[in-house]
Amino acid sequence: MSHITNPLATVEQLYSRSTLNALPQDLQDVIFLSMQSLTQAAGLLLRLPQSVTAQANVVLARYWVTISWPFIDEFSDISAASLFLVAKLSSHPTTPRDLCNVYAYLLSPLSPLFRPSAADPPSTTPDKTLYYLSEPGYSEAHARILALESRVLCALSFDTHVALPHGLAVTYLKALDFLGVSPPAPLAQRVVGYLNTALLSPQLLYLTHQPSALAVAAIYNAAKDLGAKMPECAWWEVFDVDREELGFLVVGMRSVEGAVRAGREKDISAELHEGNMITRAGIETEMRKRGMVLGNGVNTSGSSENAAPLTEEDMLMRSLDERADQMDS
Incomplete structure (x- = not known):
């Protein structure tokens, strides 16, 4: 492992x-x-x-x-x-x-x-x-x-x-049958986008959570953005991610855009x-x-x-x- x-x-x-x-x-x-x-x-x-x-x-x-x-x-x-x-x-x-x-x-x-x-x-x-x-x-x-x-x-x-979460995210998407739908590109691209954006997080998400948790959170956010139907069960537990960790990462990834905007404004004004x-x-x-x-x-x-x-x-x-x-x- x-x-x-x-x-x-x-x-x-x-x-x-x-x-x-x-x-x-x-x-x-x-x-x-x-x-x-x-x-x-x-x-x-x-x-x-x-x-x-x-x-x-x-x-x-x-x-x-x-x-x-x-x-x-x-x-x-x-x-x-x-x-x-x-x-x-x-x-x-x-x-x-x-x-x-x-x-x-x-x-x-x-x-x-x-x-x-x-x-x-x-x-x-x-x-x-x-x-x-x-x-x-x-x-x-x-x-x-x-x-x-x-x-x-x-x-x-x-x-x-x-170890990067990108490869795991693709594997998880296959396990959830998302890559078998047509077209799969928007969802996969959105997942990769969340994972790349998380690199800029001031919360240092890549240093505090394992790649599997990052991949699951990115899939959750991407599916929510695009309205993809997710399993009704606690599917994240299959990938060894608990609800509390998932919730923190979901919020953390979504907050990066605001943090980046605030950081850019601070960088310019100061x-x-x-x-x-x-x-x-x-x-x-x-x-x-x-x-x-x-x-x-x-x-x-x-x-x-x-x-x-x-x-x-x-x-x-x-x-x-x-x-x-x-x-x-």
């Missing part, structure tokens, strides 16, 4: 990420969404199979829960290293030069990936110098990605196994990125505006440059105060 199951994030990892991290939760969500979206876009431009890109998203998410702010790497480099690592281990490896060129384009002002408005279309005669990588620039980017690749492997204890991607400098600037303290103990408001580092208890109390303020507002 190990080939169709994944190592899941521990409660301690999720708790530390959500409460003890020096970054507010809304900024964490914006960073995670930006990195995952960038990885998906890079996979498309590199013509990698979705299975490879999705595995890179999961590896990136696993690395995400093992580290805390302040990051020592740019978020785009973390995305590139995860995609390069997973592609190298697959039957569709990509060259470092292709990878660096694609990320140079996606991070350039000409990229439509994080464009704030449709009223700002890319130029019809793009200036290639805006995303051209010189030989020194390529060497520097390549060195950063290789160094970060080793750190990702160490953080994951060299466990890069990722001006967190330089060029076309969110950056560490942008996050630090936003934290200074909020008068918050970085994880290294430096007060970003400038009022106490020699402040002592925050303890875990201090960070927990700060997080609780922030949530209380949000509830009051």
Whole structure:
């Protein structure tokens, strides 16, 4: 069974990420969404199979829960290293030069990936110098990605196994006789769409639930959207998924669209990125505006440059105060 199951994030990892991290939760969500979206876009431009890109998203998410702010790497480099690592281990490896060129384009002002408005279309005669990588620039980017690749492997204890729910979803659809109806394409496409969208979930659904549960939830949502007739019995129990887990995943998958929309609006309004991607400098600037303290103990408001580092208890109390303020507002 190990080939169709994944190592899941521990409660301690999720708790530390959500409460003890020096970054507010809304900024964490914006960073995670930006990195995952960038990885998906890079996979498309590199013509990698979705299975490879999705595995890179999961590896990136696993690395995400093992580290805390302040990051020592740019978020785009973390995305590139995860995609390069997973592609190298697959039957569709990509060259470092292709990878660096694609990320140079996606991070350039000409990229439509994080464009704030449709009223700002890319130029019809793009200036290639805006995303051209010189030989020194390529060497520097390549060195950063290789160094970060080793750190990702160490953080994951060299466990890069990722079981995706897409294949299981097709098997479950066959078992439910959905692929025998005509036409089966809309339902299957909707299921795959839910599974791919769940990769962007700030709830880290791929790290908290096994592929079988994700596949069942995607089928449930797709069947409900298209009005497909489901068995009247508790059919999900046949696939070893209980009602409570199914209910959580159904709601979680349906909430991704709203979370993505909110994250995009936050990303644009806060001006967190330089060029076309969110950056560490942008996050630090936003934290200074909020008068918050970085994880290294430096007060970003400038009022106490020699402040002592925050303890875990201090960070927990700060997080609780922030949530209380949000509830009051």
